[in-house]
Amino acid sequence: METISFIIGNFGYIVELTVQHIAIVSVAVGLAIITGVPIGIAITQNQRAADIVLYTAAIIITIPSIALFGIMIPILSTIGQGIGYLPAVIAILLYSQLPIIRNTYTAIANVDPALREAARGMGMTSFQRLRKVEIPLAVPVIMAGVRTAVVMNIGVAAIAAYIGAGGLGTLISRGISQTDPRQLIAGALAVSILAITADFSLLWLQKRFTPRGLQSSKA
Amino acid sequence: MIRLEDLTKIFQTPSGDITAADRINMDVPEGNICVLLGPSGCGKTTTMKMVNRLIEPTSGKIFIGGEDVTSKDPISLRRSIGYVIQQIGLFPNQTIEDNICAVPDLLGWDRKKSRTRAGELLEMVALDPATFLGRFPKELSGGQQQRVGVIRALAADPPVMLMDEPFGAIDPINREVIQDEFLRMQKEIKKTIMFVSHDIDEAVKMADKIAIFDAGQLIQYDSPDDLLAHPKNSFIADFVGGDRTLKRLRLIRVEDAMTKDPPRVTADDTLDKAVNLMEEHGHISIVMVGPKGRARGVVYLSDARGKKGKVGDSHDKLPVSVHVGEDLRTAVSSMFMHDEASLACVDSDGIYKGYVTQRGITHLLGATYRDQ
């Protein structure tokens, strides 16, 4: 009851924190798409490079976020950005690489060789092949990777409140330090709702971006 | 049109070199279908893929229309050659229309022109453009997809086509249909075609010339009839099969095997005249024709001998006839079915053109064997 009245009383503030939260995650994942997709495509050309890149990305994802923030503080302090928005974005950018690179790589590498053969035989350049055939076919799988990255990192962004990045984690950390269950519950609730909403909206987008010829049921 | 000179491909593999094509020399005349035939792994696909440089030759030359393509830009070369593969490879993310227009789009054709052409091509393979242009590949049956695969290769009207077992994945009944359809199309479009197959029956049916490969070497390059009549060695003889004589029946048209200007009678002729004609030619029956020369009936020597009267009053119904455009296999099987030693041959208007006999056919097949 107290929690509900807290939420109602601070609704504007919660919305503001939510926007901050979304800003961190979407900028970071956006950058991760811009970097990860080309990397994922590039490594389909070389098995050794693929092994190294995927292994590195898998190691990064095992580093606990608190530790990663800790590592970045001294490094980024040299440019006066040891805490706050920037390290949060960088951490999420790094965590997003694995799902995005791996899904891109798998999707492109698994394009039916007959399609590649047909495309090559009719005189498409490798770039045209990517643009007209391989990427459109890979988009649903890449989108699934993006979804994983977003949902996972909404949680990571909550922890980033400890290094002053803002977002919904602010409510949780304050709730803990001030032993105020209202803020704690409101924060946790908002993070979960945000994650679920993001998951469903991205699923919808993923379906929209799936070429019609690939959809399993006729739309 | 396509000429291969000492074309060789050696694959370097960890387990040693593989000579997939060994100094291949051949010439495919313009407008011909040349079938590359042979057991799996004999180098058919490798030879074909060197023509559009999906595989770079180790040595040798390839000329298309007199031009050496081994020094040409492979991308523009491939856009000028139609390419069909067994797995079809229609792009699942594109509509049938966009699939067909793939090469015209690469070539930067006007969109309206290419889209109109897509509709025309669909009509050529008896698929309704209104229904199919907007569909996606997975909404088509295997046979329909294969037809689209073929017309996609024809979209930019290339003079040369390469087809690697294009009908190999289709069930036998539909394969016959699509082969016939393709041959009808080829009569109009007259492409120069290299066609890979491992099926002798398909080769005999489709080919103007057959090239038989074994272990990377071109063993014999001949017309289907010559190949069946005169296999160069025991490998070829085994490969074409023990029933090669029967296969030849499919290659010879009734028109080319029949005896032309046969004796005939009309309804007004007397039976005496009929008997005399039969005895003169040593026949046991004679065809009665109508006023315009249509085959109307038959008079048997055994019935007519010693009888008086007109042919018109005592002839029998013609038991069976064969169209001059059919192949000898059809003729022979209707002879067997009706237990007739000879068969009247008629044209599309029913006009009596000639006759074939079992003896005559046997003689014809035997004669071409002996004349080697």
Ligand SMILES: Nc1ncnc2c1ncn2[C@@H]1O[C@H](COP(=O)(O)OP(=O)(O)O)[C@@H](O)[C@H]1O
């Ligand atoms: N890329 C390749 N690398 C190594 N060997 C190959 C390659 N492609 C084909 N070969 C070998 O070359 C030979 C001929 O192959 P291919 O032309 O595909 O035969 P076919 O089409 O007649 O079945 C086979 O022994 C095959 O294993």
Ligand SMILES: [Mg+2]
């Ligand atoms: Mg092959």
